[in-house]
Amino acid sequence: MSKKEISIIGGGASGMMAAIAAARGGAKVRLWEKDHSLGRKLLATGNGRCNFTNRDLAPKHFYAQVPAVTDMVLAQFELKQTLEFFNELGIEYYCDARGRYFPKSNEAPSVLLALERELERLSVEVNLHTEIVGLKKNKGGFLLHQRGESHQARAVILTCGGAAAPQLGGGEGGYLLAGQLGHNITPLRPALASLELEGNWFQKLQGIRLDMDLSVWEGSKKMLQLTDEGLFTKYGLSGPLALKSSRLLGQGCQLCFLNFVPGQTDPEMISFLSKRTRSISSRPAQELFNGLLPQKIGQMLVRESKIDPEKDTARLLETEIKKLASNLTAWPVKVKAVRPFKEAQVTVGGVDLHEVIPGTLESKKIPGLYFAGELLDVDGDTGGYNLQWAWSSGQVAGKSAAAGDV
């Protein structure tokens, strides 16, 4: 009996995994990639070190409108299988103190090479420089249109990725293909990106890195509390703290608070500053935070608290100390926008999960059509979750497509 022909559109993390799973499942696999090489985005992950999964794959780290989809997919290919899979391909790995897994080589190209060698071993036909611009259902399955040529496939897996990082192959082409076959695309927006802030108080802080607490409130309800490193930029805030909060802050919650002394409360800082004004008296107020905070942050807090920077610390009024403590522990920050797709790591939104079968990722509308990776309306926290989603969903879609009836 001839092998089932499966075409996979998109040669990123999820596409390569789907191709391997489908070929191991006995299918004849063709992989189509518009770029000059496979896995360009994969090479940029983890600052080039490839943070490929995380020790804690709890559901709270994945965002999906239909949690049954992520639950059923991750259950079929979870941490243990992911580590075994890469280990069998020769990738030795380590887990850092924050639970993030990296290859021991600390080089993303080693992960890409391992995947490429497995594709080769399984005789997957890899077509580079080949953008699929049209996709139609026909009698024999699907007709894929490249500019000037068409190709027939029994089943198709769409793994075109999301709109984030267009300079690394991101784009909306995959959503258009899914749309051509009648799939709904939920609204797209960038996440895991820096924050553009209102005002100019941060202008003089450019380049300063600092561990801070960030909290987001809706009325009296705390929506988010994070402690991590922030980096001040010309637009506002970057670094892990900004990236981790960008999903929520890009969704309508726009006011957040920074605590420049993580873990310290307002009353603790009132008491601390009161003592400090006595212990380091006869100094100008702008030096009050010297040795505690980066100088420019200390000066900014004095300035924004409307205190004369030359005023003797011993002469600071109780109201002024309270104002300083409040600004130090709960500095209000208004978010203007999340930086655009070009600077984002992932896309929120995508192929509507209500239209896919949770356990197989096959379309409920078009039998024989499957999806995997960021193209689906699933995104994860920073820390290896987005690649884990690419691996798990690629594995499930590839295996299901090879085994499917169509």
Ligand SMILES: Cc1cc2nc3c(=O)[nH]c(=O)nc-3n(C[C@H](O)[C@H](O)[C@H](O)COP(=O)(O)OP(=O)(O)OC[C@H]3O[C@@H](n4cnc5c(N)ncnc54)[C@H](O)[C@@H]3O)c2cc1C
């Ligand atoms: C800078 C950066 C750092 C990141 N770091 C991490 C990290 O450390 N850990 C982590 O878990 N996640 C990280 N991510 C996110 C992660 O890289 C993505 O979520 C993941 O690569 C998605 O895999 P994918 O296969 O769905 O899409 P992609 O990897 O984007 O692959 C899609 C592929 O499809 C191709 N394609 C698109 N349309 C077509 C078409 N019509 N025809 C043919 N080919 C097409 C594209 O060229 C691309 O190669 C990072 C992202 C960025 C941008």
